[in-house]
Amino acid sequence: MPPATSAEDMRVNINWGAVMRTWSRSGNREYKCIQYNKYCIEYCLLHLKSRKKLYNVRQRAIDLVARAYTSISADDFAQLFGANVEEAVLAAKGFGWGYDEPTHMILPSPRVPPPHTPTPSEEQLRRLADYVSFLEN
Incomplete structure (x- = not known):
């Protein structure tokens, strides 16, 4: 993402981080982004269906454990x-x-x-x- 774009709007930067974490499947960082970031939740509810994603990530963790x-x-x-x-x-x-x-x-x-x-x-x-x-x- 171009630095000028991320500097313009904090939401874009945070949402980009959410997408990257989802793509890389880094579970712990994904949780923090989905649960504790209000901008990310707004984005995820619309685009990533965060509740389902959170459930799937948790289910993978449960199965692994x-x-x-x-x-x-x-x-x-x-x-x-x-x-x-x-x-x-x-x-x-x-x-x-x-x-x-x-x-x-x-x-x-x-x-x-x-x-x-x-x-x-x-x-x-x-x-x-x-x-x-x-x-x-």
Whole structure:
């Protein structure tokens, strides 16, 4: 963005920063821009649909924490989640995760994938026969 344009209007500069953070997917900086900047919120509500974006970013953080951590400090989770520590702890409890008060550690439980129903033998045999007949023709 040309320096003259950013110097003219503070909103343009702030909105440009919001777009760049969204594009680079830098979660923590994205949260701060979307939540705490009134100019950015005006812009995001119109152009980036910030509430949905915020939800998607938070969902990615939750999925990451659930898959990658057996325990994480409340401060670190709050930073990934884009909220203060109290809100992050309440959210973690809402997901059914544990919270150890003395150590301030959140204990995420891994998401259990839906059970896979095996394909019946007859169905597998039919698919194999179809594939063999395809190869023969």
